[in-house]
Amino acid sequence: MVSNTQLVSTLEADGQLTVHLRDEALPDPTGHEVLVRIDAAPINPSDLALLFGPADLANAQYSPGKIVATMPEPAVRAMAGRLGEVCPVGNEGAGTVIAAGDAPEAQALLGKLVAVIPGAMYAQYRLVDARACLVLPDGATAEQGAGAFVNPLTALSFVEMLRREGHKALVHTAAASNLGQMLLRICQADGVPLVNIVRSPAQVALLKGAGAEYVVDSSAASYHDDLIAAIEATGATLGFDAIGGGKQAGQILAAMEQVASKGAAFSRYGSNTFKKVCVYGALDMGPTVFNRSFGFSWAIAGFLLTPFLAEIGAEAAERLRQRVRDELTTTFASHYKARVTLEQALTRDVALAYNVRATGEKYLITPHG
Numbered sequence: 131m132v133s134n135t136q137l138v139s140t141l142e143a144d145g146q147l148t149v150h151l152r153d154e155a156l157p158d159p160t161g162h163e164v165l166v167r168i169d170a171a172p173i174n175p176s177d178l179a180l181l182f183g184p185a186d187l188a189n190a191q192y193s194p195g196k197i198v199a200t201m202p203e204p205a206v207r208a209m210a211g212r213l214g215e216v217c218p219v220g221n222e223g224a225g226t227v228i229a230a231g232d233a234p235e236a237q238a239l240l241g242k243l244v245a246v247i248p249g250a251m252y253a254q255y256r257l258v259d260a261r262a263c264l265v266l267p268d269g270a271t272a273e274q275g276a277g278a279f280v281n282p283l284t285a286l287s288f289v290e291m292l293r294r295e296g297h298k299a300l301v302h303t304a305a306a307s308n309l310g311q312m313l314l315r316i317c318q319a320d321g322v323p324l325v326n327i328v329r330s331p332a333q334v335a336l337l338k339g340a341g342a343e344y345v346v347d348s349s350a351a352s353y354h355d356d357l358i359a360a361i362e363a364t365g366a367t368l369g370f371d372a373i374g375g376g377k378q379a380g381q382i383l384a385a386m387e388q389v390a391s392k393g394a395a396f397s398r399y400g401s402n403t404f405k406k407v408c409v410y411g412a413l414d415m416g417p418t419v420f421n422r423s424f425g426f427s428w429a430i431a432g433f434l435l436t437p438f439l440a441e442i443g444a445e446a447a448e449r450l451r452q453r454v455r456d457e458l459t460t461t462f463a464s465h466y467k468a469r470v471t472l473e474q475a476l477t478r479d480v481a482l483a484y485n486v487r488a489t490g491e492k493y494l495i496t497p498h499g
Contacts, residue, residue, distance in 0.1 A: 132156050137252035139217045145206045147185045150196040161231040164260045169272035171223030171251040173493045181219045184415050192478045220251030224275035236260040245278035254497045282454040282462040284435050285313040299323035299366035303373050306333035307489045308464045315461045323364035362389045369407040375414030379407045387424035400425015408433040466494040
């Protein structure tokens with residue numbers, strides 16, 4: 131049995147959100163279980179949704195190892211299913227197997243550095259199924275392996291969907307993010323044209339420096355014309371939107387339709403070219419707004435990694451995971467602005483900083499310092 135400190139989030143019916151550290155005793159692993167000492171776990175936007183959501187952190191109460199904040203009433207209603215539930219946080223991470231059950235698959239991992247995605251990873255230790263562990267390649271560090279699942283497999287899944295649905299080019303928003311830079315490297319290696327949408331001239335320079343051919347700045351006065359030109363040059367008909375709120379997903383569909391209709395005879399139904407945008411993030415927590423200016427041959431969908439991997443089947447999913455293993459420190463390298471302990475993650479300045487969800491400013495939790 132090992133003593134463990136874990137970060138949890140609890141929302142009450144009155145809108146009080148409490149995020150704090152709790153101590154627990156973990157039993158010894160049995161069967162296929164292994165005990166992993168967590169050395170690194172990234173803070174992804176999906177983690178922030180459970181950790182804080184749209185709670186008011188600026189006016190929260192901060193004390194050592196604890197944050198108490200107020201959640202807006204509409205969010206409380208939307209999260210009725212989690213009211214009163216103590217929710218451990220942290221989708222993924224990496225660390226060393228320090229104990230194992232008696233199953234051969236578990237025993238084989240003793241002393242190995244592994245990446246895992248069982249949830250509840252903002253903790254010092256985690257019991258997980260050995261069969262779900264990804265053994266990191268020789269020479270890799272826990273920091274390099276901490277983000278081996280969510281961003282790499284999501285970026286690979288975008289290209290997988292493109293191929294399966296017969297598209298020939300992609301559009302991606304928040305393209306200067308860790309995930310966006312991974313997607314750029316994948317598309318460069320695989321010969322897939324990619325339209326990168328970013329939010330500042332500095333991000334344009336960053337991606338251009340990485341070899342991106344099509345980079346569009348949504349803050350520029352020429353954004354709409356630039357987007358149309360890039361879509362026309364690539365033939366992109368599939369987009370992935372990390373922003374969520376606002377008009378950008380609809381603007382992408384409208385630009386695709388404008389390109390598809392260029393030179394065609396007028397039709398009140400729009401072009402026959404099928405266009406699709408998948409919303410996979412919520413960097414903007416506001417409503418998603420669509421101005422129906424893109425005909426009738428289109429689709430808007432949500433995208434979640436786990437259901438997509440289940441949909442494509444075990445063999446295809448394992449092919450994607452193997453590529454992550456093979457290219458962990460190259461294609462799928464992540465970069466972090468700062469590393470913080472569990473305790474530091476609940477201090478005012480740090481929490482406000484990583485909750486901004488700024489592109490290129492990813493934080494890493496190191497539970498053991």
